[in-house]
Amino acid sequence: MDQIEQFQRHDLVWLSDQAWREIFSREKQNSEGLQRWQREEWPAVVLRRDAEAGDDEVCIGFYFSQADGRQSRLFARTRVENIIEHQSSLALSTVIPVAPADWQPALRELNLEATAAGVRLRVYGALALQFLTGLNYLDTNARIDVLFRPQDYEHLVAGLTLLQRYRERMPLDGEVIFPRGQAVSWKEWLLSDSVPEPVQEQLVLVKDMYQARLLPKHLLTESLREP
Numbered sequence: 441m442d443q444i445e446q447f448q449r450h451d452l453v454w455l456s457d458q459a460w461r462e463i464f465s466r467e468k469q470n471s472e473g474l475q476r477w478q479r480e481e482w483p484a485v486v487l488r489r490d491a492e493a494g495d496d497e498v499c500i501g502f503y504f505s506q507a508d509g510r511q512s513r514l515f516a517r518t519r520v521e522n523i524i525e526h527q528s529s530l531a532l533s534t535v536i537p538v539a540p541a542d543w544q545p546a547l548r549e550l551n552l553e554a555t556a557a558g559v560r561l562r563v564y565g566a567l568a569l570q571f572l573t574g575l576n577y578l579d580t581n582a583r584i585d586v587l588f589r590p591q592d593y594e595h596l597v598a599g600l601t602l603l604q605r606y607r608e609r610m611p612l613d614g615e616v617i618f619p620r621g622q623a624v625s626w627k628e629w630l631l632s633d634s635v636p637e638p639v640q641e642q643l644v645l646v647k648d649m650y651q652a653r654l655l656p657k658h659l660l661t662e663s664l665r666e667p
Contacts (some may be wrong), residue, residue, distance in 0.1 A: 443520045447498050448621055448654050449649060450529040450564040452483035459522035470514050473504040480575055489649050490650055496520050505575040535571040540578065546609045559599040562587050574648040584616035601614050623647045632657060
C-alpha cells in the first residue's frame, strides 16, 4: 500500500504496454477511444480508489471527446508496476494557450497574481484534457477546474481571495487540497465562510483517495498548522 500513497486525485499517469493489454482484456466498450489513447500516448487521470481496488492498484479514468461534441468516460485500474510515468496535474500557466481567447487575459492575470503570492495553481478537467489531447472538451457550459495546495493558513486565505475575485470574470471551479490529501470545493469553503454559525460546527464535504465524507472545517485549518 505504501506505493499507492504517492498517487493523488487528478494526477496524470502514463501506462506501459502491459497495462494497456490488461485494460483491453477487461474493457469491451470504447475500444476505439482507448486504442487512440494508447496510440497517442496520452495519460490517464488518477481517481479516488474504489472498494475493489487491490493494494497494488491505482484507479484511473479516460475521458473521450467525439467529433460531434459528445463526451464519455471509462474507469479502470492498473497495477503500480505498470505505470511508467507519473506527474501532478498541469500548472495553470501551461494550459492558458489552449483556453478560449476571451478567457486568456484574465487567466494570465490570475496566474501572475498567484505566482506573486506564492500560490501555485494547477488545472484538471476539461481545460487540462484539451491541452493534453488537442481535442475539444470545452463547450458553452465548461468550467475551469483549478486546484491549489495551501502550505499554511495565510497561504489558504491568499489563494481563496484570488479565486473569489477572478470567479467574477471566468467560470472558475475546483478544489483546495489540504496536506493530508483532503480536498474541498473552494466554492463550498467560501460559502461556508458566509454562514452565521460557529466555526467549530461548520461541516464541509471532503474528498480524498478513499472516500467522500463531511468533516468539521476547523480540522482542516488545524492541519495547516501541524509541523
